[in-house]
Amino acid sequence: xxxxxxxxxxxxxxxxxxxxxxxxxxxxxxxxxxxxxxxxxxxxxxxxxxxxxxxxxxxxxxxxxxxxxxxxxxxxxxxxxxxxxxxxxxxxxxxxxxxxxxxxxxxxxxxxxxxxxxxxxxxxxxxxxxxxxxxxxxxxxxxxxxxxxxxxxxxxxxxxxxxxxxxxxxxxxx
Numbered sequence: 001x002x003x004x005x006x007x008x009x010x011x012x013x014x015x016x017x018x019x020x021x022x023x024x025x026x027x028x029x030x031x032x033x034x035x036x037x038x039x040x041x042x043x044x045x046x047x048x049x050x051x052x053x054x055x056x057x058x059x060x061x062x063x064x065x066x067x068x069x070x071x072x073x074x075x076x077x078x079x080x081x082x083x084x085x086x087x088x089x090x091x092x093x094x095x096x097x098x099x100x101x102x103x104x105x106x107x108x109x110x111x112x113x114x115x116x117x118x119x120x121x122x123x124x125x126x127x128x129x130x131x132x133x134x135x136x137x138x139x140x141x142x143x144x145x146x147x148x149x150x151x152x153x154x155x156x157x158x159x160x161x162x163x164x165x166x167x168x169x170x171x172x173x174x
Contacts, residue, residue, distance in 0.1 A: 020033075056081075073091040075171055078090035087105050098146065111142065128166075134158070138151075139151060139154055153174045
């Protein structure tokens with residue numbers, strides 16, 4: 001996932017990590033982290049991977065009920081971390097579409113162009129501020145065999161998780 005500066009700052013503050021500590025962990029200067037957060041610089045691909053690993057969170061026991069509901073649903077649905085896009089849970093119908101185990105994997109790399117475009121509009125819609133909490137997204141195919149996405153519509157619903165982070169429930173409508 002390509003973190004926007006604002007998302008990177010939000011995740012860092014949510015985890016209570018100082019810029020200098022992020023810099024130390026990633027082998028960059030504090031000024032570089034500051035430039036990432038203000039959008040002056042974009043982290044390189046290896047730095048993005050390191051950021052994904054740094055901000056990945058473990059499941060909370062308080063979220064066990066929502067995970068169980070997703071994992072036993074008959075709908076084609078999955079739950080991701082709204083910031084890292086890491087897969088938290090998936091229904092059997094959704095898992096059957098994928099040719100590999102995806103739990104814990106950041107999903108954004110599999111997004112179709114339409115999904116990437118919709119993701120880019122979330123800031124303007126006030127998604128991260130809670131002004132918009134659900135959105136129907138038209139999806140085009142992603143052309144992948146391992147984690148295919150077909151043309152259709154999905155419902156994105158933003159839900160709070162027990163640790164203060166936000167989740168995104170993704171349900172296929174068509």
